[in-house]
Amino acid sequence: MKRRDILLRSATLPVVAASALATPALAQSSTKVRWRMPTSFPTGLATLYGGATFLAERVAALTDGAFEITPYAGGEIVPPLGVLEAAQNGTVEAGFTAGFYYLGKNPALMFDTGVPFGMSPRQHNAWISQGGGLEMMRELYAEFNVINFAAGNSGAQMGGWYRKPIDTLEDIKGLRIRAAGLVGSVFAELGAVPQSIPGSDLYPAMERGALDAVEFVGPYDDERLGFQKVAKYYYAPGVLELGASICLIANMDAYNELPETFKQVLQAASAEANTEMLARYDSLNIEALRRLIGSGVELRSWSEEIMLAMQAATQKLLDEEASKDARFKDIHDKWKAFRDDQILWSSVNDGAAQTFLAGNRG
Incomplete structure (x- = not known):
């Protein structure tokens, strides 16, 4: 069977509930599988790294311990931003990471995670499941000898932490900001100096003054990393990241060696982890935000001038990449058409309805 056929076949595997699994078949099987799964995240992030441990626990539970995945914190066995390469080379069997960390390998991987002024997690999941997104992303990942599964989402992320107020576009110029993926390129277009730094190194960089600002995730994770101790101004809305999809990637050879039931378990556990992570963020972020504001953090909103400039910079960068790469253009065009329809429906x-409720909670 050709690789493309294998990918598309696995893309259509049903999400299998625990009750639907053939327990007798699993119990009778003598197959034992042990995988290592490095992540791009520190253990202190109970939601992001916790998504990896949740997924591993579900795989073990659904196979009665026959399929065991061991997660590792970023940097523990491979660098946080080296997870894709490690899985590609077979150094490890799997990884838990985000596609937009690897734009240097293929810029179109940004669409697997999320794009500024893009789709909400719900809309992104619809694109992956029903809009052809999974098939396109799996063709991309296949070039790196891995297969991908959506396995988490942060939801809409905040606009970041700043040592000084950002009132005008002039305030962004020269700003040393940690911003990953295309978000960093957008800030560069506006005159900032973006840095790509793993999450575990951000607080020390802010504390010693190596950074002026950090764009990371949202209130719950940001509070745990202590950004409120080194920056006062916290910006919203997160127009640059309406959601960030996290993926499980598996080495293609290791995946193909799995029994068919284990492949379905991996699919099911990833889907469950995808739902679980977003639910945790939605429930935890608001209380964390209240605590941050209570501690003296100043919550601010981007000006319309700044958001319009960010949007224009995003489109410029996407158009430039599309003009250089026909496949990027094809993915972008299909992604954008789906996004535009989703925005219209919303x-x-x-x-x-949400806009009405925000002003009229009753």
Whole structure:
């Protein structure tokens, strides 16, 4: 069977509930599988790194311990931003990471994680599941000898932490900011100096003054990393990251060697982890934000001038990449058409309802 056929076949595997698994078949099987799964995240992030441990626990539970995945913190056995390469080379069997960390390998991997002014997690999941996104992303990842599964989402991320107020575009110029993926390139277009630094190194960099600002995740994770101790101004809304999808990647050879039931377990556990992570963020972020504001953090909103400039910079960068790479253009065009329809649907129904409720909670 050709690799493309294998990928597309696995893309259509059903999400299998625990009750639907053939327990007798699993119990009778003598197959034992042990995988190592480095992540790009420190253990202190109970949501991001916790997504990896949740997934591993579900795989073990659904196979009665026959399929065991051991997660590792970023830097423990491979560098936080070296997870894709390690899985590609077979140094490890799997990884838990985000596609936009690897734009230097293929810029189109940004669409697997999320794009500034893009889609919400719900809309992104619809694109992956029903809009052809999974097939396109799996063709990309196949070039690195891995297969990908959506396995988490942070939800909309905040605009970041700043030592000084950002009132005008002039305030962004020269700003040393940690911002990953295309978000960093957007800040560069506006005159900032973006840095790509693993999460575990951000607080020390801010504390010693090597950074002026940090764009990371949201209130719960940011509070745990202590950014409120080194910066006062916290910006929203997170138009640059309406959601960040986290992926499980598996070495293609290791994946192909799995029994069919274990492949379905991996699919099911990843889908469950995807839902679990977003639910945790949605429940934890608001209380964390209240604590941050209570501790003296100043919550601020981006000005319309700044958001319009960010949006224009995003489109410029996407258009430039599309002009250089026909496949990037094809993915972008299909992604954008789906996003535009989703925005239209939201504006008609649930998005419009949420806007009303924000001002009229009753």
